[in-house]
C-alpha cells in the first residue's frame with residue numbers, strides 16, 4: 664500500500680492510499696479519514712459509497728463528512744466506484760464501465776476480469792483497512808449516495824451482522840425496475856434476472872430486511888427521482904414493518920449540496936448505532 668497524501672483535517676487525518684487490488688486486478692485508490700481518537704486505539708468506521716462518475720475524491724472533498732465524523736470519533740472510508748486503468752474495460756456512456764461499477768461482481772464479458780466491486784467492498788478493502796489502521800471491525804456502519812446508496816443498502820441486507828446501521832442519500836432503490844439498474848445489471852450479470860435480485864434494495868427488503876436502523880433521504884426535486892424509485896423501497900419497508908426513517912426533502916436535488924446538507928444527521932444516526940450497546 665502506498666500513501667498518496669495525508670492532510671490534517673478537523674484534528675484527525677484525511678489520507679489517500681493506493682494499493683494493488685486482488686479483486687479488481689488493478690491499482691485502486693481510496694480515502695480514509697481517521698479522527699484524533701484513532702491515536703489512542705481502534706475507532707468505529709462509516710463506509711461511504713459514491714455514485715455514478717465519482718472517484719474516491721468527490722465525497723471526500725464535497726460531502727462535508729469529516730467535521731461530523733471528527734466530532735463523534737468515527738473513521739470514514741471513501742472507496743472508488745470501479746476498477747480503472749488502460750487495461751480495464753470501459754464504455755462511452757457515463758453510467759456503464761469505469762465510474763459505474765454498481766457494487767456487483769460481473770460475470771459477463773468484457774467486464775468480468777476486473778469489475779468485482781462487491782468482493783472489493785465486502786472483503787478486500789475491509790481486510791486491508793482493519794490490518795493497516797486502528798479500525799474497530801465490530802463497529803461498522805455504511806452509507807452512500809445514488810449508486811452508492813444502492814450499494815450500501817444491498818451490502819447491508821446481504822451481510823447480516825456486518826454493519827450496525829445503514830443509511831443512504833438518494834439511493835437507486837429498485838434497479839431491476841429502472842434504467843439505472845436494468846442496463847448495468849444485464850451488462851454485468853447477464854439476462855437471468857433471478858441473479859439480479861440480491862442487488863435490488865426493494866427486493867432485498869421484501870426478502871430479508873435489515874436487523875438494525877435505516878435512514879434514507881431523497882430530495883423531491885432530484886432530477887433523477889424517476890430512476891431512483893424511492894416509492895418502491897418505501898412500500899417494501901412499510902410492508903415489512905422495517906425499522907426505518909425515510910424522508911423526502913422538499914426542494915433538494917441530486918447534488919452534493921443535498922448530501923452535505925443532511926450529512927450531520929446521517930453521521931449522528933450512525934454514531935448512535937456504533938456507540939450503542
Ligand SMILES: N[C@@H](CCC(=O)N[C@@H](CS)C(=O)NCC(=O)O)C(=O)O
Pocket residue numbers: 713714715716717721725757808809810917918919
Ligand atoms: N452524468 C450525469 C449524472 C452524474 C451524477 O449526477 N453523478 C452523481 C452520482 S449519481 C455524482 O455524485 N456526481 C459527482 C459530483 O456531483 O461530484 C451528469 O453529469 O449529469
